[in-house]
Amino acid sequence: MFEAVIWDFGGVLTSSPFEAFARFETERGLPADIIRRTNAANHLENAWAKFERAEVDIEAFDRLFAAESLALGAEVRGRDVLPLLFGDLRPEMVEALKRVKTTLKTGCITNNLPANAIGSVSGRTLYVGEVMALFDHVIESAKIGLRKPDPRIYQMMVAALGVNPKGCVYLDDLGVNLKPAREMGMTTIKVLNAPQALAELEAATGLSLR
Structure with a gap:
């Protein structure tokens, strides 16, 4: 039934x-x-959106985010937010990706930041090469100047994979990013945590992922 599983990162x-x-x-009061709330306000054209499309540099992002957050009640410098993005890999999700890859095509659509911006705030890299290499195709917002939830980014992925949207499962942790995929005909899974996401993905695909 399904041809591909497409993942957010x-x-x-x-x-x-x-x-x-x-x-x-909490720490800053x-x-x-x-x-x-700052990320969600005017989410298609705010500082975050512009930075993920590589339309502004880190200095401009820092200033714009500060102004936008201040308008909502408290100033937060954009530069201070960037180090908070570096999550830890979920090994059970990586294992599931490896298992999916044995039978289905895999893609990753990620809203990310320009590589030079990431390097300037942390010695770590947001992407782990071994994991990213598992995907048949990867689309990064900062490289193409488009970001989710722009429908074009999902269309680019199905074209690259050579699949029908109705034959795809798409996983993301943000509902706003799931909507365009669902409207294209994809089966969508909102990721709240790893066990929940894996259970839903197993139910959809019929694959054993754990």
């Missing part, structure tokens, strides 16, 4: 940055969810 194959956001806000 951060929050799906890695732990969610939302946990780090919450810790940062900031309003709860100020970072997530």
Whole structure:
């Protein structure tokens, strides 16, 4: 029935940055969810969107994010948010990806940051080469100037994989990114945690992933 499984990266194959956001806000005495609310406000054209499309550099992102968060109640510098993005790989999700790959095509659509920006805030890299090499095709927002939930990025993936959207399962931790995939005909899974996501993926595909 299915031809491919398409994955988001951060929050799906890695732990969610939302946990780090919450810790940062508590430690700094900031309003709860100020970072997530700033990310969500005007989400197609805000500082975060522009940075993930590589339309602004890190200095501009830092200033824009600070202004946007201040308008919502408290200033948070964009540069301070970037180190919070580095989640830990979820080994059970990586194992599932390896098992899926034996029978189905695999793709990754990720909203990410320009490589030079990542390097400037952390010695770590957001992407682990061995995991990214498991995908048949990877689309990174910062490299193509498009980001989810723009429908074109999903269309690019199915074209690259040579599959019908109705033959795809798509996993993401954000509902706003699942909507366009679902409207194209994909089966979507909102990732809350690894056990839940794996159970739903097993149920959809009939594969044993654990």
